[in-house]
Each structure stands twice: as structure tokens, then as C-alpha cells.
Amino acid sequence: MWETYKKGYKAWLRLEKSLADNSVQAYLQDIEKLTQYLSHAGNLAAPDKLQPEDLEQFIRWVAELGMTQRSQARILSGLRSFYKYCVEEQIVREDPTILLEAPKLSRLLPDTLSYEEIELIIAAIDLSKPEGERNKAILETLYSCGLRVSELVGLQISCLFLDSGFIRVLGKGSKERLVPIGENAIRQIEIYRNTIRNHQQIKPGKEDILFLNRRGAQLTRVMIFLIIKALAQKAGISKQISPHTFRHSFATHLVENGADLRAVQEMLGHESITTTEIYTHLDREFLRKTLYSFHPGFRK
Template sequence: MSWESTIKGFKAYLRLERSASPNTLEAYLRDVEKLRQYAETIGSKKPTELLKSDLKNFLIWINELGVLPSSQARIISGIKSFFKFMMLEEMITIDPASLIETPKLSKKLPDVLSVEEIDKLIGGIDLSSPEGMRNKALLEVLYSCGLRVSELVNLKMSNLFLDVEFIKIIGKGNKERLVPIGGEAIRYLMIYKEEIRKSVEVSKGAEDFLFLNRRGSPLSRVMIFIIIKDLAAKAGLKKTISPHTFRHSFATHLVEGGADLRAVQDMLGHESITTTEIYTHLDRNYLKQVITQYHPRS
């Protein structure tokens, strides 16, 4: 089969059978497109003609292009799914990607803000403007609930259950989870909803989105980055700060405060507890405290 028809089938498989999110769908199709580009350099091989040796050489090729190990790992994941799809559709009888190894990745500890630094950053917001009140509300929610930036911009009015102090989040792979929301976040969210958002002329199709720009459209991920970067500069914070920094800080502060790791995993929407365990390594004082408390010779 041709690349065009195979990729079309793969796209339908990801969307219908795997229920892949738009971001995952886009990433996997981009990965397969890289493989197609490589196949054109080795005699325009069709996807069903590629061998394990071709895939190994493909990995060498993307490495020489300067693709980082973390990106290589994601590309391999996309390629493995592509060949799994071809196996399911009986286009091939042997999966050449089954034994391809993912590069070993070192866990980079993310930057984390202290509670004081978060207070300083959020405290620098000018509350005299509508945008300032909106930004106050969205950052309180971001930190209170430990959301991904995509989850924040896609948060819906219909998924707020503030009377019972919960919000419903649609996370990776369209998986739903209920996340508790704190009193400070609820307070500023109510002010934003009742005093700011009601005065915005909402664009068609954005009626249920919570956070809107001045044109009545949903805020973009890029806009959240810009808001946070500007506030960090204003607060004089030298750390590398992004929306994800708030998520890391949320998890770290919970773990340092003694929260159960499984509970933190559920709130973050992590599929594996291994992903959550990184937060037990972020603070040397936390480690020292654990050793002092539990080691028999402390």
C-alpha cells in the first residue's frame, strides 16, 4: 500500500480505536511523516517494505539531524504504533519495530517555585483591569489544581462544581478526573465569572469555555506562557518559569507536606506512579527529613 493510504488508515485508527487526543494525533502523524521522508532517501520504500535494519538506520538519521533523545523516544513511540496498526490490519506479518529500543533518558528535575515565590508572582498582578482579574483567577486555578496548560485553556463552565469544591478535568487521552479546588481559587474564580466574564461578548462556539480573551475567544496556550513570563520578569524571578512550573510546584508542595503519593498521582492524572515519584526527589530538605525520621541511626 502507498504511504498516503496507510497514513490515512493510521489516522482513522488513532482517532476511532485509540481515542487519541488531537495533540497525540498530530505528534504521531508528524513522526510517521519523518519516517516517510527517510524512506524516500533509501529508494522510496513503501511502509510495508521497511525492515528492522531500515528503522535502525532511520534512528541514526534523526540522531544526525540533531533530534534530542527525548524527542527520539517520542518518535519511536509513534513509529511503534504505526507498525502495530499495520499488523492489526494484516498489511505486514512481522513487526520490524517490535525490538527497537527507546533511548535511555535521564530524569531532569524541573524548576519549582517556593510558596513565597508563587505568592510574589501572583501578587504582582494588576487587579484594576479586567485582564488582571482574569489572570489572577486562572493562576490561582493553575496552582490550586495542578493542571496542565492544555487542561486550563480547555476548562469548561459546565465542568465547575464549586459548591462541592471540585472541577472536572479532561486530561490526556480524553481521560476524565475530578480535582479538588481550594477556597482562594474559588473566590477569585467567582469574581471573574460574575464580574468580568459576564461583560465579555462571547464568540460563537466559545460559550462554555471558562477563560476568554478580550475578543471573547478561548485563551491560547501561548497566551498563558506570555502572561506567566511577564509576571515572572516583573517579580524578578530568575528561574525558568512556565505554566508547567505551577504544576510541578503544586505536586512538590503536596508531597513535602506529607500528601499520599497515590492521591497526588490521581490529582495530576498520571497513568503511572513512577511519573509522580519524581516529586519525592525535588527537595533535599524533604529527603533529610525522611532520613532523620525513619533511619534507625539518625
Template sequence: MNWQNALKDYQLYLKIERGLSKNSIENYALDVKKLISYLEINNMSISPIKITPDIIQQFIYEVAKNVNARSQSRLISGLRSFFSYLVFEDYRASNPLELIESPKIGRKLPDTLSEEEIDSLICAIDLSKPEGERNRAILETLYGCGLRVSELINLKLSDLFFDEGFIKVTGKGDKQRFVPIVEITQKFINIYRTEIRNHINIQAGFEDTLFLNRRGKQLTRAMIFTIIKQLAEKIGLKKSISPHTFRHSFATHLLQNDADLRSIQLMLGHESITTTEIYVHLDKSHLTKVVEKFHPRK
């Protein structure tokens, strides 16, 4: 088995067996491609079946010179997954990364915005332009529903269940969940739909896509980043923010207002509660309030 065939089979496995998204599959494949490139540059003709832990250790050592601990840990995790697949398919007897340790990294706490900062960003939108109403609806949806940027741009008209107070969100691995949507967010989406979207020449294939660009096609991830970056510059916001910042703020503000972690987990679409628990670390006062409210010795 050569590297290209192994990588192709691995990508099919990630898509079919594990149900990962296109972006996730590309990231996993990139880790393997970096190893392949290293072998080619160093004229090492060795198959994925025969490669040894020593060679991989040397590769990781070389990579570590140019990347931070978090990137290094991500690479090791990606390669470990690839070789675990080869073991699973009986191509190898063992995983060459079994004894290779990832660097110790602290859990990175996400940046968040205050309610006032979010209001300032939304108020900075120029509503005199047609895209203004769309951009306001976008920010309100990111913050009001805690969506990932990929979930936002893929949102469909047929995913809106306003009468029931929910939207259907397709998350990582094409897993679907229903997320509550408050009336104020519904209001701004409806304004965009009736006053702006209805007058766009929508291209074939995008009739059901909620948020469209001026050419009647789906917005890109990069466009959402640009919209937010320009608004941050406009109000002089010093924080480095992205669409994900609104998702983090959604979760943090819910927690600060005494929402329980399990509910937040379901709304965010986290598989594990440990992923959601990171928001507890943002606001230690929440822990104090829990103890004061529920401990028998309070």
C-alpha cells in the same frame, strides 16, 4: 498500501480505538512523517509493509546527529507504535523496530516553584487592567488544581461544582476526573466571573468557556505561556517556567505536606502511579519522614 493511506488509518485508530487527544495524534503522526520525508529525500520507494529494520536504523542514525537522546527515544517510541498498529491489523508480520533500542536517558525532574515564588508571580499581576483578575484566577487555578494548560483553557462554567468543592476536568484522551478546588481559588474565579467576564461580548460557541480573551473567545495555549513568561520577567525570576511548572509545584507541595501518592495521582489524572512517583525524587526528605513515622524500628 502507501504511506499516506497507512498514516491516515493509523490516525483514525489513535482517535477512535485509543481515544487520544488531537495534540497526541499530531505528535505520533509527526514521527511517521519524518520517516516518510527521509525516504523521499533519499529516493527510496518502499512501502510501510516492505520497509526493513536496516532502513529504519539508518534513518534513526541520521536523526540522532541532530537531536538529543530524549527526542531520539521519543521518535523510536512513536515509530514503534505505528508499526505495531500495522502488525495488529495484519499488514505486517513483524515490527521492524523490535530490535532497535532506545537510547538510555535519565528521568527528567520537573522544575518547581516555591510557595514564595508563586505568591510573587501572582502579586505581580496588574489588577488595574480587566485581564488582571482573569490572569490571577488562571494562575490560582493552575496551581490550586494542578491542571494541564489544555485542561485549563477548555474549562467550562458547567464544569464548576463549587457547592460540592470540585471542578470537572477533561484530560488526555477526553478522560474526565473531578478535582477538589479550595475556597481561595473559588473566590478568585468568582471575582473574575462577576466583575470581568460578565461584561465581555462573548462570541457564539464560547458562552460556556470559563476563561476568555478580550474578543470573547477561548484563550490559546500560547497566550497562557506568554502571561506566565511576562510575569516571570517582571519579578526577575531566573527559572525557566511554563504553565506546567504550576502543575509540578502543586504535586510537589502536596507531597511535601504528607499527601499520599495515590491521591496525587488521581488529582493529576495520571494513568500510572509510576508517572506520579517522579515527585518523590524531588524531595528526598519526604522518604525520610515516611520511614521515621511508620517504620517499627524508628
């Protein structure tokens, strides 16, 4: 019974909401958790038979599993999306999630790297190996453009406008945006293409993908994570680092240096300015240094 609802919901997310495969999968996993709970509780009722109390108990069950408040809020968002689909498809008359309360979230400052730390990570790349030039181009592009890792691995050669200093990025919900790209990244992409990529045997269908593995296929998100983790370790940086750290650093460095928040929102591809506003909560050390540098009352 629930498999039919899940299939319909999956089609709705893809066709009506135009969500990327990763987002679709995340929403489906939320509903999978719900059906797991209902099965465990012996109440695998249809969506129109579930009451707000049933869903409240599900959220409580998720909390008892030890999930963070942020994870709980995301699952609740998935539930609301599912019931929006159910209302539109007339599977239910009323949305039982309307009165459900989301856990209160604190705004977490994203982990960032200093420019010097990014330079150390890039310097740790072994350029004597064929993948070295590619990895340097990857890191330069991540930091120069603030890309999501899914945007990076899907970046196409036909979307590079390097003479104009821009790339076209396919972001969440298949939304396109133009992002400026810096000279270092442009130079390294051209080195990678001319010395490494042009000599590879490329798998059919991947001819337009920029970054390839040694077999001529598209890199995975996990591979990017492993590359960055290994380089950070080699550079002696102990922070918890992921590809997203480069995106956070890109945005934080822009805001710290006075960039307009709307421009940063556009470059990051954030739908809402409130998502970008997290970067205005700069770390205390940066604020302290700014005060000592520019406020007369703090100068020695």
C-alpha cells in the same frame, strides 16, 4: 502512498485510541519525520517493505540531528504506535520495531517554584486591567488543581462544582477526573466571572468555556505561556517557567508535605504510578533541610 497510511493512522488514533488532537498531531509528526528521512535516503518504501535496519538508521539519523535522548525515545514510541496500527490493519505481518532499543533516559527532576515564588508571580498581576482578574484566576487554578495547560484552556463552566470544592477535568485520551479546587482559586474564579466575564460578548460556541480572551474566544495554550512568562519576568524570577511549572510545583509541594502518591496520581490524571513517582525524587535542598530539622544527628 504514505499519505494513505497517515490518514488511516490518524483515524485509528482518534477513533480506536480516543487520543486528543494534540497527541494525534504529535504521533503524526513522528511518522512525518520518518518519511522525510526515507525520502532523503532515497528509500521511500511502504511500511511492509521496511526492515528493522532501516528504522535503526532512521533513529541514528534523528540522533545526528542533535535531538535529545528524550526526543529520540518519544519518536521511537511514535514508530511503535504506528506499527501497532499496521499490524492490526494487516498492513504488515510482523512488527519491525520490536527489537529496536530505546536510548537510556535519566529521570529528570522537573523545574518547580516555591510557594513564595508563586505568590510573587501572582502579586505581579496588574488587577487594574480587565485581564488582571482573569489572569489571577488562571494562575490560582493552575496551582490549586495541577492542570495541564490544555485542560485549563478547555475548562468548562458546566464542569465547575465550586460549592462542593471540585472541578471535572477532561484529560488525555478524553478521560475525565474530579479534582479538588482550593478556596483561593474558587474565590478568584467567582470574581472573574462576576466582574469581567459576565460583561463580555462571547463568541458562539464558546459560552461554556471559562477563560476567554478580550474578543470572547477561547484562550490558546501559547497565550497562557506568554502570560506566565511575562509575569515571572516582572516578578524578577529568572527560572525557565511555563504553565507546566505550576503543575510540577503543585505535585512536588503535595509530595513534600506527605501526600499519598496514589492520590497525587489521581489528581494529576497520570495513567501510570511510575510517572507520578518522579516527584518522590525531591530536590537535595529540601532533603537537607528535612534532615537538619528532624534528624537528631544533624541538629546543631
